[in-house]
Amino acid sequence: MKESIGVLIFTPRRDIRRAVFDALDMDGDFVLLSARDATQLEALLADAPPLHVAVFGADGSADMAQGLRILRASPRYAPVPVVHVVDDHPGVAPEGAMDWLREGAIGVELAQRVRAAVRGLAPAVGPEPQDWRFAFDAGAAWVIASTPGGCVIESGTAMDRLFAGDGPVQGRLLAEMFALADGAAWPVPDGEGLACTLRRRDGGDIGGEVDVRHVVDRGEHRIAVGFRDMRAVDMAERALSLLAVLDACSSDDEGMGEAAAMLADALELDVVAVWSAFPESEYGPEVLARIWNGPGSVEWPDASDLPLLKVCLGGETLSRLGAGEDAPATDPLIDTLGLRSYVLLPLLDERRSVLGALLAGRRRPAGDARVLGPALRAATARFASALELRRAREQGRVRGLIDMLTGLPNRLLFNDRLETTIREAERTGECFATLLVDLDRFKGINETLGHGVGDQVLTALAKRLRASVRASDTVARYAGDEFTLILRHIIKRDDVLRIAEKIVQAMEVPLSLEDGSELQATISVGISFFPDDAVEGELLLRHADEAMYGAKSLGRNNYQIYAANVDAAQQQQAELKVRLRHAVRNDELRVFYQPQVDAVTEDIIGMEALVRWEHPELGMISPAFFIPLAEASGLIVPIGEWVLRTACAQARAWEARYGLGLRIGVNLSAVQLMQQNLAAVVASALQDTGLDPRQLELEVTESISVKTVPHLVETLDALHAMGCGIAIDDFGTGAASLDYLRRLPADRIKIDQSFVRNIGVDPDDEAIVRATIDMAHRLKRGVVAEGVEIEQHLQFLRANGCDELQGYLFCRPLPVPSFEKLLAERERLVSEGQAIPA
Secondary structure, eight states, rough: OOOEEEEEEEESSSHHHHHHHHHHHHTTTEEEESSSHHHHHHHHHHOOOOOOEEEEOOOOOOHHHHHHHHHHHOTTTTOOOOEEEOOSSSOOOOOOOEEEEEGGHHHHHHHHHHHHHTTTOOOOOOOOOOOOSSSSTOOOOOEETTTTHHHHHEOOOHHHHTTSSOOOOOTTHHHHHHHEOOOOOOOOSSSEEEEEOOOOSSSSEEEEEEEEEEOOOOOOTEEEEEETTHHHHHHHHHHHHHHHHHHTSOOHHHHHHHHHHHHHHHTTTSSSEEEETTTTTOOEEEEEEEOOSSSOOOOOGGGGHHHHHHHHHHTOOOESSSTTTTOOSHOOOHHTTTOSEEEEEEEEEOOOOOOEEEEESSSSSOTTHHHHHHHHHHHHHHHHHHHHHHHHHHHHHHHHHBBBBOOOOOOHHHHHHHHHHHHHHHHHHOOOEEEEEEETTHHHHHHOHHHHHHHHHHHHHHHHHHHHHHHSSSEEEEEHHHHHHHHESSSSHHHHHHHHHHHHHHHHHHETTTTTTTTTOOOOEEEEETTTTOSSSSHHHHHHHHHHHHHOOOTSSSSSEOOOOHHHHHHOOOOOOOOHTTTTTTTOOEEEEEEEEEEOBBBBEEEEEEEEEEEEEEEEOOHHHHHHHHHHHHTTHHHHHHHHHHHHHHHHHHHHOOOOOOEEEEEEEEHHHHHHTHHHHHHHHHHHOOOOOGGEEEEETOOOOTTSSSSSSHHHHHHHHTOOOEEEEETTSSSOHHHHHSOOOOOOOEEEHHHHHTTOOHHHHHHHHHHHHHHHHHHOOEEEEEEOHHHHHHHHHHHTOOOOOOOOTTOOOOOOHHHHHHHHHHHHHHHHTTOOOO
């Protein structure tokens, strides 16, 4: 039987943990363990789990550094290879990192990187004998002293370097070497991060902190002391500060020159130069930026005459910054500039292909090489990212994929993305919308004001369209004055209509032209939906085009939804209705589970059951399509009961297995609520499955009123009396009055995702969310926010007192096997007295 690969995931960022989990979860060969901070990591490693590779979030934080120290300090796990995940921008690899990739490549490349790392390491089997040499992180400045006098009997290479020129380290006393800030006398008990001063006899004291451990070496009591030079922390802060400045620069040639000038000023460099290399070109390297702060002016040699540059463009780093670095001292460029210290660094993409080279140097020796090295490595990542983006754009233009005027994808690239989105939606059951946006009376603008003004209008529209949608959506210039959009991850049509209204309103603000005048332009928008209106890209666009002309016929400056041929639509619905009647019997329905987490601890406290229809021919059919069909036909009653029983049985099985007391949420439709025997159906499901009623929460949409369901309050009272929880779903989309809400026996209010998604975008929606949380708390109801997708949503909701959260930031809806893995990981950490975020 094939051995599973143990993977440790260490990062405080839940979105990275979730991305890594998603990337590796589908492969049964991986056993995933995660820790979000150093405390959890220590507890995890204490159980000696089998680990083959670690995935670390390289955020540059002290906690990440401590996590690496903990891993490397363990005799068992010191050899475990580490794959670092860095930000997409600037994409800085930590010092000494042998393998790293950017966040955006996790889904595509991580599994391959993990397997490659494992192939180079035989897994550690069983605990190994303790050895004081592993008491501290690799490269630490350590000493071993005898007891009780504290005389140093052995020292590490790093400690010897700190005392270079000050006599031998062996034979000194700990009290002589380390003056503790609190005045404590040696020997001291075990401790970490003790502030101290390392004392040299020549007076060159160094501020830092020590870790102390009492160990046994060959039967003798010893004191192991590891010293951290805090100058290294200052060095990291300087590098990060520089990165923040560089990241503000654009990726064009002007931005590249600006970044090079900032780098030269921040690090007091006499020269900074950046070359771009195009191996497929017959021409030599191209100079993109060249900063000279030395005396007078210099005549730079041609790039083809620089041997060191050629070596660097071959992927080799050449450095003559610090002691022991033996890069050549002479070269036509080095000689011309009079550099006495320099470094030539290759600019690499995430596949380690050479994109260009960076030269940085001074006309004097570099006394701060320890600062310059990491700072310049950070800068190379920024320049490499800019070069990669620059090359991608140029290649896109060469291949005819990018519109030259607006910088948006053109028709060819849009069609490719549309087909890709359709394939993914067929696999996942996702619903998405296609929009076609057309400028009203644009021909008149070109004819009366000129094509130059017309170009300004097109560019402005492109910017406003991009500002109106999410980063995951696609905006393209399809042809002339036509733009197309793909809006993904659509749960309800109302979400798309809100965006369409936002786009129309955005164009109501007059456009500012280059000559200082203003121009009022309007647009017409047509909308079609996948899979409701069509399952082919060409047909989706045709329907959106028909809807757009419908908007123009209604006076322009509005949006319209495609209205299918009534007879064809009725025929399609009739066919699907017949198939839907047999869906349960044919085992075509699936229940997925999405976790709900505590807003403070981020611990999983419940899950919502979500039904999916896996059609044998059409694939996954969106609930947004078949649920209304089921409600209209009455099929929602047997389907709803099947979902209720399936969810209760699964929740009971998980409770028996894990004993976590998690709440399961099940949606009730208006049709189900009108059933006189609903309370009896729920009671029967609870009795047959053995689920505690307190673990079942029934969700009712806000739009369901007493008028549509005459005995609504009485029915909910009966369910509440049984011990079931009641939640008001999609809150904010209906028109419920405060008195109506007060009458309902609700335990929780769920804020609709259409409001949550606009946090940070629409102040009005933010105000609605704040008011909803405040109102719910005044009514003594809990609050759950749906559709939490980004960190900004989390921070806003947490700051405003939201109780629970649900959304893709924590976890997508999962089938039973994947959710089971999530619960198993949670159980393991909870058993250790810790909570784990989703």
